[in-house]
Amino acid sequence: MSTLPTPSADALEHSQTLSNLIREKITKNQGAISFADFMELALYAPGLGYYSAGSQKLGASGDFITAPEISPLFARCIAHQCHPILTALDHGSILELGAGTGKFARDLLQELSHLNCLPENYFILEVSAELRERQKIFLKKECIDFFERIVWLDKLPHKKINGIIFANEVMDAMPIHFFQIIKNKIIERGVDFENDHFVWKIIPEDKTKIHDQLTTLQNELHLQEGYISEINTLLPSWIKSLENALNKGVILLFDYGFGRAEYYHPDRNMGTLMCHYQHHRHSDPFLFLGLQDITAHVDFTTVAESAVNANLQIGGYTTQAAFLLNCGILKLAEQQTLSDVEHYKQNQAIKLLTLPSQMGELIKVIALKKNIDMPLKGFAEHDRRRDL
Template sequence: MIEPQRDGILMIDHPMSDSLEQTQQKLWQAITQAIRQHNGLPFSEFMRAALYQPGCGYYSAGLKKLGQDGDFITAVELGSMFAQTLARQFAEVIEMVSDPVIMELGAGSGRFCADVLTALDDMDKNGRYVPDCYLILEVSADLKQQQQQHIDTLPTHLSNRVKWLDTPPKQPFNGVIFANEVLDALPVEVFRHNNNEYQRLVLQLQNGQLVEHWHTFPADLLTQLKAKELSLPDGYRSEFIPYLNNWMAGITAPLHQGLVLFVDYGYGRDVYYHPERHTGTLVCHQRHQANFNPYHDVGAQDITAFVDFTAVAEALKAADCEVVGFNHQMDLLMGLGVENIISAEGDYSNYYAQATELKQLMMPNEMGEKFKCIAALKNLNMTLSGFKNNRLHNL
């Protein structure tokens, strides 16, 4: 693994298992080769390699990522309540459009897809709410295999509707685009504000070790950063997603009519770049422990950054979508009647499990306020039940 040393130098230590060691060695070779080839590697490209390098990045290698045996637990992995509740929001949209399709970005284990399709099927046995197709846009071959195994447990009339994509579809569709904890995994540029100028974090090699250096931003990235109109103290360090408008345009272009819904942890811009948050928002997860060293165990831990939801709203607007909702996860779930999903029938252990899941999803000190939800409509005029309590003023 890679451990930080004095003077900003980062050193390689030995991973724990032979298979993991081989994977990390391949990743390290790819990173160092890129540094030598380009005379330095921007942090965004380091993060991209650490997470997505084919065959050896965190999301590309066959490491256990989700659940109790992995590195972190998402709302989806707590149980079926999250998906059952959001299915109600999807159903409202499906009623409004023709030939409905759901497209999920980064579907994790596939559980959300399976639970949503099951919930929509249960709402109306005539198939009124079941989409014509459920598209999964997945860049990880390892996760795609896990998803396929999960989807195969569904009844045939549901599993046959699921299709996998490597890129957004070229044909337009109506319906829903959904992503849970995807935005936080998009590679970010790390910057600092120094002497009234923005500087870009670039990694170099020194005696076989990674060293942080600060370079001048290319003009296009500097324009994106300055467009945020930030007022930052000297020495302030943080992040932003480069080319977010381009990414959003590509994701939403196929949607002709429908809903775009993202759920993730983050803030509106004023809170995101608050003066007290002067070290940024980068956080890593490994074996359910958080740390703030992205150079530790590269390829064997998740690297994320909190989301600037104001930037997401701007990107949605630039992609011809109308941002209509922003709120806490607990507001979204309450608006959709999550409390009505708990069943008092059956044994007490089942009721206790549901109550525990609800608490984790809803409590402010759990996921309730940490996770935010942003909704945008495209060529569709409707009221979303999940956004009755709206916090658009926080964007």
């Protein structure tokens, strides 16, 4: 932690303003707030939260890197999964949730154009006003031929879409609750403010709003004394809302995570919370408020259960590496005419996207189908549904 870069004076002032806001919430609550409420403010407080304010966030000059930022091959592979779906639906639309810098949208639309299979509309639902503006500027410049098809939404569409709903690293940016097993009981850990610092504080049993979810989890897992982890209680209603927005098609979700048995493995006894600041990773969410990203991995068993409860079909579950290889990443890479330097860079990018120790196995992808019956090429080999 001592090696973290020091933010500028302006950035620290910004961080202090957000810190004051969260302090006020704690005072108003007359005690600790849930970590989910803390994380919601730290990431999304209007004008102040990490995703709502103006920092660079994604890419080499930001805090972390995502697959669409590493190489256009990521989006191009996904285009080769969208192509047969859009064809089967006689050309539907695509809805991207949390579109980051807009690079994924550009690369996907370019590849679909080469495949002569552009969607009727490319909808983007972005909760960060700042990122939405950045996406508009970027896509207006980079996607001249398709720009009129791109529509930004404030909420999920009322009119159900036929097509594909896509999200990369959106679930891991959702606020999560923290818990700990203390004296054989599962207890929520919230956030308080004491002696000028944010501190972890137990939320009394009669005050926690997630008592039922925590009890169900512990009855299933029997986690040992001291075990600390987190739970995303928003996933079921979020998946239901996606199902509700879709008439026919496929929901494709990529994220860091595992099935429940691996997520809550006895050895993973400190949870998966991670913070990113200028490409440094650490586990202190109280540091540099509003200047650093806060994420937690995804329990894909909850995603699958929520999908089944919402009457969606699980179309496949696998690793990012298997999905990209099934969609022909190596063939797409070979088709490019590149200089030696570009070739080297492309190979490095493919390694990052597919190596098991990198994003290849840490990131999983799940497909949820509604009113569509077709095999999905991304899951043709190495389907891992047994892990859910």
